[in-house]
Amino acid sequence: MAEAPAVVGVLGAGTMGSGIAQAAALAGARVLLHDPASEALDRGLATARANLERGARSGRWSAEESAAAAQRLDAAPELGALAPCDLVIEAAPESLELKQEIFSQVAGVVAERCVLATNTSSLSVTAIAAGVPGPERVVGMHFFNPPALMVLVEVVPGAESSDEALAVAQAAAGAMGKEVILAADVEGFLVNRCNRPFGLEALRLLEERVAPFEQIDRIVRMAGGFRMGPFELMDLVGVDVGLEIARSFWEQSFGEPRWRPSPIAARTVAAGRLGRKSSRGYYTYGEGRHRPDDPVGPESGGGDGRLVVIGGEATVAAELLELAAEAGWDAREPEDAEGEVPAFILDCGAALDGPALQGGPQAILCATGSLAALDPAGSAVGFHALPPLAETAAVELTRGPGSSGAAVRGAEDFFASIGLHAEWVGDAPGLVLGRIVAQVVNEAAFALGEGVGDAADIDKGMRLGLGYPRGPLEWADAIGLDHILAVLEALNDEYREERYRAAPELRRLVAAGRLGAATGGGFH
Ligand SMILES: NC(=O)c1ccc[n+]([C@@H]2O[C@H](COP(=O)([O-])OP(=O)(O)OC[C@H]3O[C@@H](n4cnc5c(N)ncnc54)[C@H](O)[C@@H]3O)[C@@H](O)[C@H]2O)c1
Numbered sequence: 001m002a003e004a005p006a007v008v009g010v011l012g013a014g015t016m017g018s019g020i021a022q023a024a025a026l027a028g029a030r031v032l033l034h035d036p037a038s039e040a041l042d043r044g045l046a047t048a049r050a051n052l053e054r055g056a057r058s059g060r061w062s063a064e065e066s067a068a069a070a071q072r073l074d075a076a077p078e079l080g081a082l083a084p085c086d087l088v089i090e091a092a093p094e095s096l097e098l099k100q101e102i103f104s105q106v107a108g109v110v111a112e113r114c115v116l117a118t119n120t121s122s123l124s125v126t127a128i129a130a131g132v133p134g135p136e137r138v139v140g141m142h143f144f145n146p147p148a149l150m151v152l153v154e155v156v157p158g159a160e161s162s163d164e165a166l167a168v169a170q171a172a173a174g175a176m177g178k179e180v181i182l183a184a185d186v187e188g189f190l191v192n193r194c195n196r197p198f199g200l201e202a203l204r205l206l207e208e209r210v211a212p213f214e215q216i217d218r219i220v221r222m223a224g225g226f227r228m229g230p231f232e233l234m235d236l237v238g239v240d241v242g243l244e245i246a247r248s249f250w251e252q253s254f255g256e257p258r259w260r261p262s263p264i265a266a267r268t269v270a271a272g273r274l275g276r277k278s279s280r281g282y283y284t285y286g287e288g289r290h291r292p293d294d295p296v297g298p299e300s301g302g303g304d305g306r307l308v309v310i311g312g313e314a315t316v317a318a319e320l321l322e323l324a325a326e327a328g329w330d331a332r333e334p335e336d337a338e339g340e341v342p343a344f345i346l347d348c349g350a351a352l353d354g355p356a357l358q359g360g361p362q363a364i365l366c367a368t369g370s371l372a373a374l375d376p377a378g379s380a381v382g383f384h385a386l387p388p389l390a391e392t393a394a395v396e397l398t399r400g401p402g403s404s405g406a407a408v409r410g411a412e413d414f415f416a417s418i419g420l421h422a423e424w425v426g427d428a429p430g431l432v433l434g435r436i437v438a439q440v441v442n443e444a445a446f447a448l449g450e451g452v453g454d455a456a457d458i459d460k461g462m463r464l465g466l467g468y469p470r471g472p473l474e475w476a477d478a479i480g481l482d483h484i485l486a487v488l489e490a491l492n493d494e495y496r497e498e499r500y501r502a503a504p505e506l507r508r509l510v511a512a513g514r515l516g517a518a519t520g521g522g523f524h
Pocket residue numbers: 011012013014015016017034035036037040041090091092093094095098102119120121122142143144145
């Protein structure tokens with residue numbers, strides 16, 4: 001393990017640079033902050049100092065620590081002042097030529113052992129390093145916004161990065177109290193790459209009119225446990241910024257179908273609806289909140305000893321049996337209810353050669369297909385929910401032209417009895433959340449197979465970098481990898497698009513019977 005650098009230079013005193021300088025000073029380094037725009041430098045320094053004081057007031061660190069950090073933090077109006085640095089972190093505007101030029105200038109000022117780290121989020125570390133004398137000392141250190149508070153840093157080796165340079169970057173991030181993950185130098189590194197489908201699949205659902213954007217967001221919050229839905233997040237980041245990132249993924253990958261930018265995003269930008277910053281994106285921002293609070297789910301209970309039959313091998317079936325029993329239902333598997341007339345039936349992919357699931361209104365799990373594919377001309381409704389159900393507040397329901405009133409009422413009654421708020425959406429394999437999560441897991445499985453990062457770092461990165469309620473791979477292990485693969489296969493079948501091809505890593509695990517926690521192992 002390398003020692004944390006004693007003198008750290010930060011280039012660019014904007015949003016990221018100011019926060020990185022603050023974190024480095026708190027970590028005990030002497031920090032030299034440089035920006036060619038003197039107003040930007042003054043503002044960046046003032047922001048870092050104000051945030052140090054604010055942190056002390058709110059008890060994040062002591063007043064002494066704040067004062068000492070502020071003492072260690074200095075402006076470096078001239079680049080030459082960076083000569084004593086052991087590490088220089090660059091947070092200048094996102095331009096390859098600019099970053100190459102800055103590092104080349106700095107390389108002429110600092111000692112040879114000084115590590116040059118770029119905070120780029122979309123450029124190639126290798127490409128930046130290629131224009132710099134001594135490319136082995138150039139690495140990526142990707143912070144998350146706001147950098148002083150977000151605890152994740154992706155350390156990214158370029159093609160020429162030396163082990164020593166990587167160790168210095170890791171030690172510096174560690175000293176700042178950051179969790180470090182190692183990510184390959186590919187589009188979006190690890191975290192932003194794995195998160196691509198969160199927005200893109202939500203836009204596809206909107207395009208197909210499976211649900212309006214407010215409802216997609218509500219489902220992702222209530223059923224998925226995310227703090228923000230994908231459209232709120234796109235508005236926050238900037239719809240134009242998101243579209244640019246999508247374009248860059250698409251171009252850098254020479255047209256990967258999973259990363260195709262959304263025409264809806266392009267139209268939204270063309271209309272000047274850029275998100276919060278223009279007071280209008282998908283939502284309108286003015287006085288008050290942009291959306292209502294989420295509804296509170298029903299109290300569980302009310303099964304009243306009625307018979308509910310729940311069939312299928314999916315983990316969700318086992319969880320539903322348990323919740324139904326807790327809510328007072330006489331909850332049984334099909335083989336324990338032969339010849340009886342249930343009040344309601346939930347088919348979670350029951351085996352075709354098993355006992356018949358009939359004699360009552362039905363809801364079918366839309367994992368292996370849409371309701372239209374699974375119950376052609378039938379009277380059932382469709383539903384979808386992802387384990388762990390104990391951490392879910394909503395279920396998604398869908399109906400077709402043939403769905404009976406009894407099935408509609410039965411599904412609403414059953415899911416309310418187990419404490420879940422119901423959202424009626426259009427028909428599609430996995431409905432809304434299942435489809436987004438299946439694609440996020442798929443992207444993570446591709447990234448894993450391509451060596452972009454390991455399973456532990458993928459999960460840690462998504463939790464700490466983006467506030468995911470759980471890492472996608474640990475989530476997949478809880479859901480069941482066969483369930484995820486079923487949704488992907490059904491999407492692939494229905495759309496015949498390469499976008500929905502399942503990652504080889506996921507297929508191989510399912511083929512080997514490693515289906516997740518229920519089988520003792522999956523991705524983990
Ligand atoms: N904002 C984010 O959420 C975020 C997150 C992760 C990474 N990044 C990356 O961090 C970098 C900076 O982003 P930001 O949001 O802080 O931008 P910003 O516009 O807030 O700040 C950039 C600063 O760089 C200064 N600058 C211009 N030319 C310079 C030069 N030659 N040398 C040094 N400084 C120069 C500008 O005056 C400005 O103060 C970009 O590469 C961006 O991709 C941003």
